[in-house]
Amino acid sequence: MIRKFASILSLGLLATVAHAAEGIDTAALFSASLTGLDGQPVAMERFRGRPLIVNFWARWCAPCREEIPELVRLDAAQGADGIEVIGVAIEEADKLEAVRDFAKTYNMSYPVFLAAKDGIPLMKALGNPQAGLPFTVYIGRDGKPTGSKMGVVRRADLEASAQALLR
Template sequence: MNSSKLLYGLLALAALLLGILAQRWMSGEPSAPPNGASVDSVSLRDLDGNPRDIAEWKGKVLVLNFWATWCAPCREEMPEFTRLQTELGGKGVQFVGIAIDESEAVQDFLKETPVNYPILLGDERAVAWAERLGNRLGVLPFSVVFNRDGQLVDAHIGPFSREQLTEVLKPLVH
Protein backbone atom coordinates (compact mmCIF):
# COMPACT_ATOMS: atom_id res chain seq x y z
CA MET A 1 0.00 0.00 0.00
CA ASN A 2 1.50 3.34 -0.93
CA SER A 3 1.87 6.08 1.65
CA SER A 4 -0.81 8.37 0.21
CA LYS A 5 -3.46 5.63 0.43
CA LEU A 6 -2.43 4.93 4.01
CA LEU A 7 -2.60 8.63 4.84
CA TYR A 8 -6.08 8.97 3.31
CA GLY A 9 -7.22 5.87 5.17
CA LEU A 10 -5.98 7.25 8.49
CA LEU A 11 -7.62 10.60 7.79
CA ALA A 12 -10.92 8.87 6.97
CA LEU A 13 -10.73 6.88 10.21
CA ALA A 14 -9.97 10.02 12.21
CA ALA A 15 -12.91 11.83 10.57
CA LEU A 16 -15.21 8.91 11.40
CA LEU A 17 -14.14 8.91 15.05
CA LEU A 18 -14.54 12.68 15.31
CA GLY A 19 -17.99 12.39 13.73
CA ILE A 20 -19.06 9.79 16.29
CA LEU A 21 -17.81 11.95 19.15
CA ALA A 22 -19.49 15.03 17.71
CA GLN A 23 -22.78 13.16 17.29
CA ARG A 24 -22.69 12.00 20.92
CA TRP A 25 -21.88 15.50 22.09
CA MET A 26 -24.53 17.20 19.96
CA SER A 27 -27.20 14.71 21.02
CA GLY A 28 -26.42 15.37 24.68
CA GLU A 29 -25.87 11.66 25.18
CA PRO A 30 -25.47 11.23 28.88
CA SER A 31 -22.21 10.04 30.25
CA ALA A 32 -22.28 7.02 32.50
CA PRO A 33 -21.76 8.21 36.06
CA PRO A 34 -18.98 6.34 37.83
CA ASN A 35 -20.32 3.69 40.19
CA GLY A 36 -20.59 4.97 43.75
CA ALA A 37 -19.32 8.45 42.90
CA SER A 38 -20.10 11.12 45.43
CA VAL A 39 -19.50 14.81 45.68
CA ASP A 40 -15.91 15.49 46.61
CA SER A 41 -14.79 18.13 49.04
CA VAL A 42 -13.24 20.36 46.40
CA SER A 43 -12.19 23.93 47.02
CA LEU A 44 -12.29 26.38 44.12
CA ARG A 45 -12.06 30.16 44.07
CA ASP A 46 -15.07 32.38 43.51
CA LEU A 47 -14.92 35.49 41.34
CA ASP A 48 -13.63 37.54 44.26
CA GLY A 49 -10.74 35.13 44.75
CA ASN A 50 -12.18 33.58 47.92
CA PRO A 51 -11.96 29.80 48.37
CA ARG A 52 -15.34 28.03 48.34
CA ASP A 53 -15.73 24.37 49.20
CA ILE A 54 -18.33 22.30 47.37
CA ALA A 55 -19.21 20.78 50.77
CA GLU A 56 -20.85 24.16 51.52
CA TRP A 57 -23.92 22.88 49.68
CA LYS A 58 -24.13 19.57 51.52
CA GLY A 59 -27.74 18.48 52.05
CA LYS A 60 -28.96 20.12 48.84
CA VAL A 61 -29.67 18.67 45.43
CA LEU A 62 -26.57 19.99 43.71
CA VAL A 63 -26.27 20.69 39.99
CA LEU A 64 -22.67 21.38 38.98
CA ASN A 65 -22.25 22.85 35.52
CA PHE A 66 -18.77 22.95 33.97
CA TRP A 67 -18.74 25.69 31.32
CA ALA A 68 -16.70 28.40 29.59
CA THR A 69 -17.43 31.81 28.10
CA TRP A 70 -16.19 30.69 24.67
CA CYS A 71 -18.59 27.72 24.64
CA ALA A 72 -21.80 28.66 22.77
CA PRO A 73 -23.93 25.76 24.11
CA CYS A 74 -22.77 26.64 27.64
CA ARG A 75 -23.94 30.22 27.25
CA GLU A 76 -27.27 29.09 25.79
CA GLU A 77 -28.20 26.84 28.72
CA MET A 78 -27.32 29.30 31.50
CA PRO A 79 -30.52 31.41 31.37
CA GLU A 80 -32.57 28.23 31.86
CA PHE A 81 -30.39 27.25 34.82
CA THR A 82 -31.06 30.70 36.27
CA ARG A 83 -34.83 30.20 35.89
CA LEU A 84 -34.65 26.73 37.45
CA GLN A 85 -32.59 28.08 40.36
CA THR A 86 -35.36 30.62 41.00
CA GLU A 87 -38.08 27.97 40.73
CA LEU A 88 -36.40 25.16 42.66
CA GLY A 89 -33.99 26.90 45.04
CA GLY A 90 -36.65 27.00 47.76
CA LYS A 91 -37.02 23.24 47.39
CA GLY A 92 -33.36 22.57 48.12
CA VAL A 93 -31.85 22.67 44.62
CA GLN A 94 -28.56 24.52 44.20
CA PHE A 95 -26.86 25.24 40.88
CA VAL A 96 -23.13 26.00 40.91
CA GLY A 97 -21.25 26.98 37.76
CA ILE A 98 -17.62 25.98 37.39
CA ALA A 99 -16.02 28.16 34.74
CA ILE A 100 -13.08 26.63 32.92
CA ASP A 101 -11.95 30.06 31.90
CA GLU A 102 -10.08 33.19 32.94
CA SER A 103 -11.58 35.28 35.75
CA GLU A 104 -11.73 38.48 33.69
CA ALA A 105 -13.55 36.77 30.80
CA VAL A 106 -16.07 35.24 33.22
CA GLN A 107 -16.71 38.54 34.98
CA ASP A 108 -17.21 40.35 31.65
CA PHE A 109 -19.59 37.63 30.45
CA LEU A 110 -21.64 37.72 33.67
CA LYS A 111 -22.14 41.48 33.32
CA GLU A 112 -24.08 40.75 30.12
CA THR A 113 -25.63 37.48 31.26
CA PRO A 114 -26.09 37.54 35.03
CA VAL A 115 -26.92 34.36 36.92
CA ASN A 116 -28.44 33.84 40.37
CA TYR A 117 -26.17 31.02 41.45
CA PRO A 118 -22.52 30.86 42.48
CA ILE A 119 -19.81 30.76 39.84
CA LEU A 120 -16.47 29.25 40.75
CA LEU A 121 -13.27 29.34 38.72
CA GLY A 122 -12.03 25.97 37.58
CA ASP A 123 -8.47 25.05 36.79
CA GLU A 124 -6.71 21.85 35.76
CA ARG A 125 -7.94 20.23 39.00
CA ALA A 126 -11.54 21.00 38.03
CA VAL A 127 -11.00 19.51 34.56
CA ALA A 128 -9.58 16.33 36.14
CA TRP A 129 -12.51 16.27 38.58
CA ALA A 130 -15.01 16.51 35.70
CA GLU A 131 -13.26 13.57 34.06
CA ARG A 132 -13.55 11.51 37.27
CA LEU A 133 -17.26 12.41 37.35
CA GLY A 134 -17.81 10.98 33.88
CA ASN A 135 -16.76 13.60 31.31
CA ARG A 136 -14.99 10.98 29.26
CA LEU A 137 -14.97 13.23 26.18
CA GLY A 138 -13.51 16.25 27.97
CA VAL A 139 -16.06 18.62 26.41
CA LEU A 140 -18.15 21.51 27.65
CA PRO A 141 -20.79 21.94 28.80
CA PHE A 142 -20.76 19.08 31.25
CA SER A 143 -23.22 18.86 34.14
CA VAL A 144 -23.59 16.53 37.08
CA VAL A 145 -26.42 16.17 39.56
CA PHE A 146 -25.95 14.98 43.14
CA ASN A 147 -28.76 14.00 45.50
CA ARG A 148 -29.07 15.40 49.04
CA ASP A 149 -26.78 12.64 50.31
CA GLY A 150 -24.04 13.76 47.92
CA GLN A 151 -24.36 10.73 45.61
CA LEU A 152 -23.97 11.30 41.88
CA VAL A 153 -27.26 10.51 40.13
CA ASP A 154 -26.61 11.91 36.65
CA ALA A 155 -23.74 13.06 34.45
CA HIS A 156 -24.61 14.84 31.22
CA ILE A 157 -22.29 15.72 28.36
CA GLY A 158 -23.41 18.60 26.16
CA PRO A 159 -26.30 21.02 26.59
CA PHE A 160 -28.82 20.05 29.27
CA SER A 161 -32.34 21.00 28.20
CA ARG A 162 -34.95 22.06 30.73
CA GLU A 163 -36.93 18.90 30.00
CA GLN A 164 -33.94 16.60 30.49
CA LEU A 165 -32.87 18.31 33.69
CA THR A 166 -36.34 18.46 35.26
CA GLU A 167 -36.72 14.70 34.60
CA VAL A 168 -33.53 14.11 36.59
CA LEU A 169 -34.50 16.55 39.36
CA LYS A 170 -38.14 15.48 39.75
CA PRO A 171 -37.52 12.44 42.01
CA LEU A 172 -34.92 14.36 44.06
CA VAL A 173 -37.03 17.40 44.92
CA HIS A 174 -39.54 17.03 47.72
Protein backbone atom coordinates in the same frame (compact mmCIF):
# COMPACT_ATOMS: atom_id res chain seq x y z
CA MET B 1 -53.16 12.46 26.60
CA ILE B 2 -50.57 15.27 26.77
CA ARG B 3 -50.12 14.69 30.49
CA LYS B 4 -49.62 10.96 29.93
CA PHE B 5 -47.04 11.66 27.22
CA ALA B 6 -45.24 14.14 29.50
CA SER B 7 -45.14 11.50 32.26
CA ILE B 8 -43.75 8.89 29.87
CA LEU B 9 -41.20 11.39 28.54
CA SER B 10 -40.24 12.37 32.08
CA LEU B 11 -39.81 8.74 33.14
CA GLY B 12 -37.66 8.11 30.08
CA LEU B 13 -35.45 11.06 30.91
CA LEU B 14 -35.19 9.95 34.53
CA ALA B 15 -34.17 6.47 33.43
CA THR B 16 -31.51 7.96 31.17
CA VAL B 17 -30.27 10.28 33.91
CA ALA B 18 -30.24 7.52 36.55
CA HIS B 19 -28.33 5.17 34.25
CA ALA B 20 -25.70 7.81 33.66
CA ALA B 21 -24.90 7.95 37.41
CA GLU B 22 -22.48 5.02 37.13
CA GLY B 23 -18.80 5.97 37.37
CA ILE B 24 -19.37 9.33 39.03
CA ASP B 25 -17.13 10.09 42.03
CA THR B 26 -18.77 12.92 43.95
CA ALA B 27 -16.04 12.75 46.60
CA ALA B 28 -13.82 14.58 44.10
CA LEU B 29 -16.27 17.48 43.99
CA PHE B 30 -16.73 17.71 47.74
CA SER B 31 -12.98 17.61 48.38
CA ALA B 32 -12.28 20.35 45.81
CA SER B 33 -11.62 23.99 46.56
CA LEU B 34 -12.57 26.29 43.69
CA THR B 35 -12.22 30.05 43.25
CA GLY B 36 -15.31 32.19 43.79
CA LEU B 37 -16.06 35.27 41.71
CA ASP B 38 -14.70 37.33 44.59
CA GLY B 39 -11.30 35.65 44.03
CA GLN B 40 -11.46 33.71 47.28
CA PRO B 41 -11.19 29.91 47.57
CA VAL B 42 -14.42 28.08 48.36
CA ALA B 43 -14.51 24.55 49.74
CA MET B 44 -17.12 22.60 47.79
CA GLU B 45 -17.76 20.60 50.97
CA ARG B 46 -20.08 23.44 52.00
CA PHE B 47 -22.59 22.23 49.37
CA ARG B 48 -22.79 18.69 50.75
CA GLY B 49 -26.27 17.74 51.95
CA ARG B 50 -28.07 19.77 49.28
CA PRO B 51 -29.51 18.57 45.98
CA LEU B 52 -27.10 19.94 43.37
CA ILE B 53 -27.01 20.61 39.67
CA VAL B 54 -23.34 21.19 38.86
CA ASN B 55 -22.76 22.64 35.40
CA PHE B 56 -19.30 22.84 33.83
CA TRP B 57 -18.94 25.51 31.15
CA ALA B 58 -16.59 27.98 29.48
CA ARG B 59 -17.08 31.46 28.03
CA TRP B 60 -15.94 30.35 24.56
CA CYS B 61 -18.38 27.40 24.48
CA ALA B 62 -21.43 28.27 22.33
CA PRO B 63 -23.54 25.33 23.63
CA CYS B 64 -22.73 26.46 27.18
CA ARG B 65 -24.10 29.92 26.44
CA GLU B 66 -27.22 28.31 24.98
CA GLU B 67 -28.07 26.39 28.15
CA ILE B 68 -27.32 29.08 30.76
CA PRO B 69 -30.78 30.74 30.52
CA GLU B 70 -32.42 27.38 31.37
CA LEU B 71 -30.13 26.97 34.38
CA VAL B 72 -30.96 30.51 35.52
CA ARG B 73 -34.69 29.75 35.12
CA LEU B 74 -34.38 26.50 37.08
CA ASP B 75 -32.40 28.22 39.82
CA ALA B 76 -35.13 30.83 40.20
CA ALA B 77 -37.92 28.24 40.12
CA GLN B 78 -36.37 25.49 42.27
CA GLY B 79 -34.23 27.45 44.69
CA ALA B 80 -37.05 27.50 47.22
CA ASP B 81 -37.18 23.69 47.03
CA GLY B 82 -33.53 23.53 48.04
CA ILE B 83 -31.98 22.63 44.68
CA GLU B 84 -28.73 24.48 44.22
CA VAL B 85 -27.34 25.19 40.77
CA ILE B 86 -23.57 25.61 40.69
CA GLY B 87 -21.64 26.86 37.67
CA VAL B 88 -18.04 25.71 37.29
CA ALA B 89 -16.10 27.70 34.72
CA ILE B 90 -13.23 25.87 33.08
CA GLU B 91 -11.09 28.99 33.20
CA GLU B 92 -7.77 29.99 34.73
CA ALA B 93 -7.60 32.32 37.73
CA ASP B 94 -6.23 35.17 35.57
CA LYS B 95 -9.61 35.19 33.76
CA LEU B 96 -11.56 36.00 36.92
CA GLU B 97 -12.64 39.46 35.74
CA ALA B 98 -13.80 38.09 32.36
CA VAL B 99 -15.76 35.28 34.03
CA ARG B 100 -17.32 37.74 36.47
CA ASP B 101 -18.41 39.98 33.56
CA PHE B 102 -19.74 36.97 31.65
CA ALA B 103 -21.76 35.78 34.66
CA LYS B 104 -23.24 39.26 35.05
CA THR B 105 -24.09 39.54 31.33
CA TYR B 106 -25.87 36.16 31.42
CA ASN B 107 -27.65 36.94 34.72
CA MET B 108 -26.14 33.88 36.37
CA SER B 109 -27.85 34.23 39.73
CA TYR B 110 -26.40 30.99 41.07
CA PRO B 111 -22.90 30.48 42.52
CA VAL B 112 -20.17 30.47 39.87
CA PHE B 113 -16.65 29.21 40.48
CA LEU B 114 -13.43 28.99 38.48
CA ALA B 115 -11.90 25.53 38.36
CA ALA B 116 -8.55 26.50 36.80
CA LYS B 117 -6.18 23.52 36.54
CA ASP B 118 -8.53 21.34 38.60
CA GLY B 119 -11.40 21.57 36.10
CA ILE B 120 -10.44 18.79 33.71
CA PRO B 121 -9.53 16.24 36.43
CA LEU B 122 -12.71 17.13 38.29
CA MET B 123 -14.88 16.59 35.21
CA LYS B 124 -13.16 13.24 34.59
CA ALA B 125 -13.80 12.14 38.18
CA LEU B 126 -17.44 13.11 37.76
CA GLY B 127 -17.88 10.80 34.79
CA ASN B 128 -16.73 12.87 31.81
CA PRO B 129 -13.58 11.09 30.56
CA GLN B 130 -13.39 13.24 27.41
CA ALA B 131 -13.71 16.44 29.46
CA GLY B 132 -16.17 17.84 26.92
CA LEU B 133 -18.37 20.88 27.53
CA PRO B 134 -21.00 21.60 28.56
CA PHE B 135 -21.25 18.90 31.20
CA THR B 136 -23.80 18.70 34.00
CA VAL B 137 -23.92 16.41 37.05
CA TYR B 138 -26.94 15.88 39.32
CA ILE B 139 -26.20 15.04 42.96
CA GLY B 140 -28.77 14.19 45.64
CA ARG B 141 -28.86 15.36 49.25
CA ASP B 142 -27.13 12.12 50.21
CA GLY B 143 -24.12 13.12 48.10
CA LYS B 144 -24.78 10.35 45.60
CA PRO B 145 -25.05 11.09 41.90
CA THR B 146 -28.43 10.72 40.26
CA GLY B 147 -27.04 11.28 36.76
CA SER B 148 -25.13 13.45 34.36
CA LYS B 149 -25.41 14.85 30.87
CA MET B 150 -22.81 15.68 28.29
CA GLY B 151 -24.06 18.43 25.99
CA VAL B 152 -26.71 21.10 26.27
CA VAL B 153 -29.24 20.59 29.06
CA ARG B 154 -32.75 21.45 27.98
CA ARG B 155 -35.74 22.40 30.08
CA ALA B 156 -37.08 18.81 29.98
CA ASP B 157 -33.70 17.46 31.19
CA LEU B 158 -33.64 19.89 34.10
CA GLU B 159 -37.27 19.34 35.09
CA ALA B 160 -36.83 15.56 35.13
CA SER B 161 -33.60 15.87 37.10
CA ALA B 162 -35.18 18.28 39.57
CA GLN B 163 -37.98 15.77 40.21
CA ALA B 164 -35.41 13.04 40.86
CA LEU B 165 -33.38 15.31 43.16
CA LEU B 166 -36.41 16.23 45.27
CA ARG B 167 -37.46 12.65 46.00
